[in-house]
Amino acid sequence: MHRLTQATSLLTGRELILLAACVVITIAFASVSPVFATPENAATIMRNSVELLLIGLGMTLLLAMGGIDVSIGVVMGLSAIAVGRALGANLDPALAAAIGPLTGALLGLVTAAVVVLGRIPAIVGTLGLLGVYRTAIFVVLGGQWLSGLPTGLTEMLGTSLVGVPLSFWVIALAYLAVWLALRRTPFGLHLLAIGNSEEKARLAGISVTKVRFAAFLISGMLAGLAATFYVATYRNVEMTTGSTLALDAIAAVVLGGTSILGGRCSLIGTVLGVMLLRILQNGLLLIGVPSLWQTVVTGGLLIAVLSFEALAGRLSFAKLGWASR
Amino acid sequence: MSEAFLVAKGIAKRFGGLTALSDVDLEIRAGEVLALLGDNGAGKSTFIKVLAGAHPPSEGQILVAGQPVSFASPKDAAASGIATIFQELALSENLSISENVYLGRELKHSVLGVPFLRRKEMKQRVAELLKELDAHISDPEAPVGSLSGGQRQSVAICRALNLNAKLVIMDEPTAALAVAETRKVLALIRKLAERGCAVVLISHNISDVFEVADRMVVFRRGRKVAERLRAETELEEIVALITGAHPDVRALEKAQ
Numbered sequence: 001m002h003r004l005t006q007a008t009s010l011l012t013g014r015e016l017i018l019l020a021a022c023v024v025i026t027i028a029f030a031s032v033s034p035v036f037a038t039p040e041n042a043a044t045i046m047r048n049s050v051e052l053l054l055i056g057l058g059m060t061l062l063l064a065m066g067g068i069d070v071s072i073g074v075v076m077g078l079s080a081i082a083v084g085r086a087l088g089a090n091l092d093p094a095l096a097a098a099i100g101p102l103t104g105a106l107l108g109l110v111t112a113a114v115v116v117l118g119r120i121p122a123i124v125g126t127l128g129l130l131g132v133y134r135t136a137i138f139v140v141l142g143g144q145w146l147s148g149l150p151t152g153l154t155e156m157l158g159t160s161l162v163g164v165p166l167s168f169w170v171i172a173l174a175y176l177a178v179w180l181a182l183r184r185t186p187f188g189l190h191l192l193a194i195g196n197s198e199e200k201a202r203l204a205g206i207s208v209t210k211v212r213f214a215a216f217l218i219s220g221m222l223a224g225l226a227a228t229f230y231v232a233t234y235r236n237v238e239m240t241t242g243s244t245l246a247l248d249a250i251a252a253v254v255l256g257g258t259s260i261l262g263g264r265c266s267l268i269g270t271v272l273g274v275m276l277l278r279i280l281q282n283g284l285l286l287i288g289v290p291s292l293w294q295t296v297v298t299g300g301l302l303i304a305v306l307s308f309e310a311l312a313g314r315l316s317f318a319k320l321g322w323a324s325r
Numbered sequence: 326m327s328e329a330f331l332v333a334k335g336i337a338k339r340f341g342g343l344t345a346l347s348d349v350d351l352e353i354r355a356g357e358v359l360a361l362l363g364d365n366g367a368g369k370s371t372f373i374k375v376l377a378g379a380h381p382p383s384e385g386q387i388l389v390a391g392q393p394v395s396f397a398s399p400k401d402a403a404a405s406g407i408a409t410i411f412q413e414l415a416l417s418e419n420l421s422i423s424e425n426v427y428l429g430r431e432l433k434h435s436v437l438g439v440p441f442l443r444r445k446e447m448k449q450r451v452a453e454l455l456k457e458l459d460a461h462i463s464d465p466e467a468p469v470g471s472l473s474g475g476q477r478q479s480v481a482i483c484r485a486l487n488l489n490a491k492l493v494i495m496d497e498p499t500a501a502l503a504v505a506e507t508r509k510v511l512a513l514i515r516k517l518a519e520r521g522c523a524v525v526l527i528s529h530n531i532s533d534v535f536e537v538a539d540r541m542v543v544f545r546r547g548r549k550v551a552e553r554l555r556a557e558t559e560l561e562e563i564v565a566l567i568t569g570a571h572p573d574v575r576a577l578e579k580a581q
């Protein structure tokens with residue numbers, strides 16, 4: 001049956017399964033790799049999850065409304081360049097931090113304009129943008145990495161607030177804001193209605209265009225915020241920055257129980273999906289699987305979840321006229 | 326008979342090369358149940374979608390309470406007091422009953438400029454409406470997709486009632502219903518009219534129509550071919566008008 005729009009219990013079956021899966025693979029990796037279960041490695045996993053989590057929150061909104069953005073990782077890449085350049089020009093770290101979400105929001109508007117005003121399916125429109133943005137990154141970077149950026153931003157986000165780094169508060173706030181928007185405002189309801197059926201949402205009097213614009217804007221902004229965190233952590237930006245994040249995010253969100261066809265979503269599920277993916281990738285690396293295999297694992301997982309759902313009758317691609325020949 | 330709430334003049338609707346409606350004139354009065362009849366594809370649904378603001382007319386004019394109006398969306402029509410229950414029930418299956426009843430016009434309160442839903446009030450009001458309609462729904466928080474056809478119809482009617490609509494348009498509200506639920510919906514339609522609502526009803530069930538309608542309009546191939554008061558017509562005449570066997574319709578179609 002459909003997942004209710006309001007969580008009646010704390011976790012649904014799907015989320016419990018994910019949680020259990022996280023525990024099981026953690027135990028499994030810990031028993032094989034002596035390094036895996038150390039506090040340092042736990043911190044590394046957390047650290048590596050930040051960008052994916054932020055982008056995953058936005059992707060949850062997009063999928064919930066029947067949209068998608070396969071260019072979102074590259075949007076983070078472009079935003080990271082903007083933040084990096086700002087830092088490199090010795091801009092105040094607080095301003096440089098704001099440049100990330102701003103750039104992301106701007107690119108989100110571009111995506112919305114292409115997909116919503118251009119009336120193209122989001123998957124095709126954002127694929128086109130992916131091509132454009134990739135070259136844009138190449139051109140802007142001129143084949144050279146941004147590296148050795150100043151540490152001001154890193155220090156700022158590391159500032160302790162009530163004993164916890166500022167970065168944690170920012171991420172928690174982002175999660176809370178998205179959760180409130182989704183579950184406590186008309187916007188969230190409209191998003192889910194559009195994900196169920198755009199035509200019916202329109203008949204109910206919802207301004208579909210506005211809602212879709214807002215969703216792409218928020219998703220872009222979150223990717224831009226992810227860029228700020230990325231630059232703060234690595235203090236460099238390369239050609240391939242963010243290039244696998246769209247795939248990772250779609251996989252994590254779908255794992256979390258959000259329908260790829262829209263109308264049903266779970267933010268907690270997204271958090272768990274992100275954790276599962278990053279634990280898996282980290283553990284595999286530690287037991288000696290080459291990093292090249294990471295995208296194979298992610299892609300495989302995505303395909304497995306989707307076919308499982310299709311076979312279980314929870315997904316019908318025929319609804320979209322997506323015949324899988 | 327009261328004054329017309331809505332007047333449609335010379336309404337035409339084309340979809341590309343296909344003319345779904347042409348030159349339809351119609352008056353809809355408060356407190357009256359008006360039935361639209363006609364064969365499949367006659368243009369009934371298209372006509373009410375024009376009234377509901379879902380399709381802009383290709384030609385013609387709509388007056389509400391004497392004033393010309395032009396609806397860019399169902400929201401505009403709703404603002405003029407027109408609520409529509411579409412044939413393919415425009416309910417979101419993934420949302421709950423109260424969410425559906427209020428969708429697009431939620432109760433909210435603003436905190437720092439952010440509109441937050443007033444879920445409790447919405448649930449309360451919907452529970453009252455459901456009780457008024459005598460609709461038996463065990464779990465009002467269940468997604469509408471899990472309800473029966475009759476229950477969904479009550480949700481749709483709830484939605485219209487909640488809009489405080491002056492005109493409620495229903496496209497085949499009883500088509501998917503069992504006998505008992507059909508009776509309930511018919512009684513409800515009369516109740517709406519007694520409240521002073523204008524009701525426009527599309528139905529293929531002519532005996533249902535004779536039971537509730539005050540006036541009947543017959544569509545054929547996108548045109549209005551006849552209009553009759555219930556008191557002045559017979560079931561056989563209406564059937565003949567729908568099928569085109571009636572001499573009036575023949576004469577009309579010959580003239581074109």
Ligand SMILES: Nc1ncnc2c1ncn2[C@@H]1O[C@H](COP(=O)(O)OP(=O)(O)OP(=O)(O)O)[C@@H](O)[C@H]1O
Binds near residue numbers: 340344363364367368
């Ligand atoms: N959105 C649309 N685009 C193109 N053609 C349409 C559209 N909607 C309706 N039509 C066409 O307009 C004509 C009238 O259709 P309409 O749905 O109004 O008929 P109807 O009288 O409601 O029939 P039924 O009793 O089967 O519901 C049909 O030929 C239909 O195919």
Ligand SMILES: [Mg+2]
Binds near residue numbers: 369
């Ligand atoms: Mg119809």
